[in-house]
Amino acid sequence: MPEVTHNPVTPLPRGSGIREVARLAGVSIATVSRVFNDAELVNPETRQRVLERAATLGYEPSSLGRNLVRGRSDLLGLIVPNVSFPLYGEMISGIEDVLGQRGMSVLLASSHDEAASELLAAQHLLRHTVDGGIVVNSQFDAALPAPRSMNWIYVSPEHVKFPNRVELDNGAGGRLAARELLRVGRRHLAYIGAPGRESQDRERGFTDELCQAGLSYRRAGGDYSELSGTWAAEELLDNGAALDAIFVAGDLMAAGVLRALHRRGLRMPEDVAVVGFDDSPLAALLYPRLTSIRQPAYAMGAAAAELSLRLIAGLSAEAESVVFLPELVRRESTGPP
Amino acid sequence: MPEVTHNPVTPLPRGSGIREVARLAGVSIATVSRVFNDAELVNPETRQRVLERAATLGYEPSSLGRNLVRGRSDLLGLIVPNVSFPLYGEMISGIEDVLGQRGMSVLLASSHDEAASELLAAQHLLRHTVDGGIVVNSQFDAALPAPRSMNWIYVSPEHVKFPNRVELDNGAGGRLAARELLRVGRRHLAYIGAPGRESQDRERGFTDELCQAGLSYRRAGGDYSELSGTWAAEELLDNGAALDAIFVAGDLMAAGVLRALHRRGLRMPEDVAVVGFDDSPLAALLYPRLTSIRQPAYAMGAAAAELSLRLIAGLSAEAESVVFLPELVRRESTGPP
């Protein structure tokens, strides 16, 4: 655990508390508390008077005190690999929207896709006593630390060993891609994958569908980056064998594939059709617009948040997992503009 | 203020507290507290013993109690229009990295570029007693509520009336764009803008530079969306007058411009050169790769965080603002591939 430079202890000027409101309204602090919680239990007149004084003082119940006595912080920890990645942004929106309705907030931390900083992030969040946590695309090979009855929700397929997961049916995605490419009459297909279980599953689905059609395919590998997509595509093209369709494991890598095809003067989709994966906002901005397998990131985030909320409420101590189905989003790279 | 359904009050099972550690280590809770704070003031042996017991119990000081007594939460509120926008993602990274070093965390909320939900988000964050706050691209026309001595940092140029700002010199960006287009020999320029002060400033810089060169320019308007870029570009092209360069107020809108030019069979940069703004990750993925005016989002986020930290520490009660200079990032859309 690294040394954390703690800020100089300049206690913040405290606002007016429940006591001052009580004094001004001529009631006890207990009554003030009730006004802000179980509003029904208090005399309307008293209630009114308290509310007025509170307003003039600018008083709001401090969550600090409230949290202490309730033993919960109304905070949910969230670890994502990278905030700049639009897909994760959508996920965060889903989480946020669900939490907002319950008066809870998102405490954010980034893992940069590294196990070490993921652990650091988790400890960071734990120190703030989050009530629950969601970790997206965890790289940490063990369970994240979770004191008390705190629970982590894993959004990724890699952690079959952990109980609470939200995942995408990547195999189904691969099948969708294959069917689309067959539908537009392609027979010489290729897959550009990347390391990791997700790509494996996508490829397996892709393969299954091709087998059924009695077709073989070629393959090349990248690392989800644009450049690696370009290289992989060039490798396939240089090989010389016929090629009229490419399924790529990620949209960013697909952007690289499009670039390689542009360079060779190949037309899309006439000469080569391309299907990407994720349907990140990027897909619709590429040239040509990229047909992609949509990962319902917002819904997955929302589901993760709801799962976490249920766990926090103690409603389901049971392990629970949700599997989402991807969808084909058809665009120019496999069809007419 | 909308009704917020508060979660059923299932107090979380509490972990072992400072008392239990103290008992097991045979010391007082004060000593345990000291071990976790001013480590020097305590006997090495005692310290060791306490640390051991704490470890076996899995004890960590609860931030709930600590925050209450210190009157600070070590939380910084952050309001962004939209987490899915990569530029804001970079900003968040900058903020996060600065805060992480001080043991503070980011409490996230989205404004969706609406004044109403921005206010809601602010109240949401305030309820969690954040020590400070950063609001990116605020749409709220008054100052955000700020009880006690809490401060908001505004990251945007619209709020000259508020004291603490981090902003970009948009005028300088416009000048950079004009100079680049003149450098590559263009004489028939156009600007595609959008509502708001940012676009105005960018245009003014652009204009200044053109005036100096004795050139006039044409203009069209959009709303930062891709589609509006396409429309604006088509409007300019339909006009019939000569056109060999377009400066666009945002990268997303520039993507739409590129699409319009593709449709007309115009080559870039040979027929028309294009410069975007922001240099979001998207810029380098477009076809052709887009020359853009870089907004140093990471650095701006970091600066905002540092400013906020200084305010929280009470080091500078003074108003402070930081202005960043944009940079030209030259790519295919204005030069050779």
Added chain:
DNA sequence: TTGTATGCGTTATCAC
């Protein structure tokens, strides 16, 4: 160097 005692702002359990 360590222990005792107080208070931080709130909710909750009793009485009344």
Added chain:
DNA sequence: GTGATAACGCATACAA
């Protein structure tokens, strides 16, 4: 309906 008062987990002034 309302008021005392005891927690909640911790940091710290003061005493030892």
